[in-house]
Amino acid sequence: MPCDACGVMDWEPLFSQHGYTLGRCPKCSLHYIDPMPEHDERMTELEGGHFAGTRSTLQADRQLDNERKSEARISEFVEIASDHVVGGRWLDIGCGTGMLPDLARRHGYKAEGIELTAARLAVARQVTGLPIHDRPLEALGFPDESFDVVSLINVFSHLTKPSETFKELRRIVRPGGIVILKTAVIESGVKKSHMFSWSLGEHLYFLGESTMERYAEDVGFSIADQRREWVVDVYYTKQRLSAVGGSAKRNAAKAILRTVPGAVSVLRAVMRRAQRDNAVYPTVFVLS
Numbered sequence: 268m269p270c271d272a273c274g275v276m277d278w279e280p281l282f283s284q285h286g287y288t289l290g291r292c293p294k295c296s297l298h299y300i301d302p303m304p305e306h307d308e309r310m311t312e313l314e315g316g317h318f319a320g321t322r323s324t325l326q327a328d329r330q331l332d333n334e335r336k337s338e339a340r341i342s343e344f345v346e347i348a349s350d351h352v353v354g355g356r357w358l359d360i361g362c363g364t365g366m367l368p369d370l371a372r373r374h375g376y377k378a379e380g381i382e383l384t385a386a387r388l389a390v391a392r393q394v395t396g397l398p399i400h401d402r403p404l405e406a407l408g409f410p411d412e413s414f415d416v417v418s419l420i421n422v423f424s425h426l427t428k429p430s431e432t433f434k435e436l437r438r439i440v441r442p443g444g445i446v447i448l449k450t451a452v453i454e455s456g457v458k459k460s461h462m463f464s465w466s467l468g469e470h471l472y473f474l475g476e477s478t479m480e481r482y483a484e485d486v487g488f489s490i491a492d493q494r495r496e497w498v499v500d501v502y503y504t505k506q507r508l509s510a511v512g513g514s515a516k517r518n519a520a521k522a523i524l525r526t527v528p529g530a531v532s533v534l535r536a537v538m539r540r541a542q543r544d545n546a547v548y549p550t551v552f553v554l555s
């Protein structure tokens with residue numbers, strides 16, 4: 268399969284999980300899996316709340332609870348947006364149960380969302396009362412220059428063809444508007460142990476060090492801002508550990524960490540040492 272970002276056919280395999288192999292484009296450093304699920308297959312999985320045959324998405328009520336717990340983190344995106352655009356129309360792609368469009372609305376934006384997972388869509392509509400669309404961006408056919416802000420938070424790795432999505436983003440964002448995109452960036456030297464859970468099959472793409480420049484340049488965006496986080500600081504916090512996930516074993520471990528005094532600090536210190544050379548960085552990009 269040619270690289271989605273730069274078109275070269277070379278692909279260097281890194282490691283495998285769940286029958287998928289993660290590899291890297293030697294030219295633009297886009298990371299993507301093989302085999303790549305077909306678009307229609309992905310849509311069916313999303314609508315049914317299942318990925319890659321076995322994994323299921325979180326129940327919508329749990330997702331809502333987790334989003335509420337992370338309100339402070341999610342409001343970071345509203346702060347970033349307001350550095351560039353005050354007010355206007357905001358589209359949040361992959362909005363989950365709707366926390367970000369709801370926050371955007373409270374900060375004076377005219378907000379709407381897209382959510383393809385049926386259960387989350389229903390909750391988002393009910394909780395926010397905002398327009399939440401149930402079809403992929405490319406199928407919605409928004410008029411040119413419709414939006415001042417478009418956000419994709421932890422969505423990039425799920426896209427079936429990111430290059431098509433970037434083209435569509437360029438078309439629907441008005442001049443002076445921005446795209447806020449948060450996703451994992453992988454640097455060279457990555458190891459399987461650098462991520463708690465790769466969820467290959469559910470995650471199809473990861474950016475490399477120089478992939479975003481490539482995507483942005485191709486459609487005429489420039490990178491206005493880029494903020495990198497360290498994976499340990501993101502995942503091993505009290506707040507994050509209070510979020511209930513899909514694995515019973517992991518939830519039990521989280522419960523112990525929450526209740527034993529000092530356990531989170533110890534875990535963080537251990538993980539900092541273990542992941543000193545971690546090559547995965549959650550990164551927020553602002554494109555304009």
Ligand SMILES: [Zn+2]
Nearest residue numbers: 270273292295
């Ligand atoms: Zn490439």
